[in-house]
Amino acid sequence: MSPTGFLVVSALLFVIGSIGVLVRRNAIVVFMSIEIMLNASNLAFVTFARMNGNLDGQVMAFFVMVVAAAEVVVGLAIIVAIFRTRRTASVDDANLLKY
């Protein structure tokens, strides 16, 4: 399979993830959308590694995975902390910094 197909899938997943971030209001689903975006970039990295014939892209994808794990841990802890005080996981209800 030519790399183009993989790159198109990566682009589609990234766009779906970004639409999810824009549209969904449950903070956990927003996080899942961010995960999908990170995974789409990983797929692009792996495809670029195959196109160029070296493993550097795979190392980058590996680092992205580590960063994503760190992000998930902190983000979910923030969601749980907000849920404790507000009793909600909706991003619309956390608006104290808005005004």
Place this chain on the structure above:
Amino acid sequence: MTSLLAVAHPSNLPNDIAFWIVAVLAVGGALMMLFSRKAVHAALWVALVMGNLAIMYIMEGAVFLGIVQLVVYTGAVMMLFLFVLMLVGVDSSDSVVETLRGQRAAAAVAGIGFVVLLVGAIGHSGTGGAVGVVGPNLVDGGNVQGLARLIFTRYFWAFEVISALLITAAMGAMLLAHRERITRRRSQRELSIERTRSGAPQPLTAPGVYSRHNAVDTPGLLPDGTPSPVTVPEALGELTGRAPVPLKQWPGRDELERGGGEDL
């Protein structure tokens, strides 16, 4: 038709079929994540997407990343998501009303524009053929060995920095999840006094009319013969969908027991 395809791609037909299956599953799963109302369903769809991405990595010669993807993402990250969903409330679903008018339409238009932009750029750049990673994978005797050589030589500094990031994230999670106890922990004596004054029987009566049923969802009988809903755990009523509805004027078994405990 198949012969035509075989002529078009003489050696790659199985790969192509596999790619199309996996690609459709991945993109479809992501779309279902976008449209599923319940957060648990979204989490399961995302797990499907991650699994298919792992297959794609392996198809592209990134064997180590494919396995890591399976273990770390579908295994650890998505289960962490599900765990937090259980903590926050499984039935937390999005409301249908739009708080910003036209937000969804605008997001859809922006998304379609973004897709056109990206796919156009990919098509325009003419990615053509791929060198492939079979050679680099074989240099050090395997994909894992090749990645290890890169991580511990050229990217050693980045690797160290990222380890610091992981430790910082762990510290941050501990800090955020930690809760200072503001009030004094209530002693067993105080809890007992409180329960007695609440008017509920101490200990709670067991469920079941033992001469006919001893199932735990059968309400126990009061001395005058009426069934008492207090004797049946509320969750069972929700599961079976019938009788033991908790009385509103009388605290149910679960509420009574929950009173003294920590919440979340």
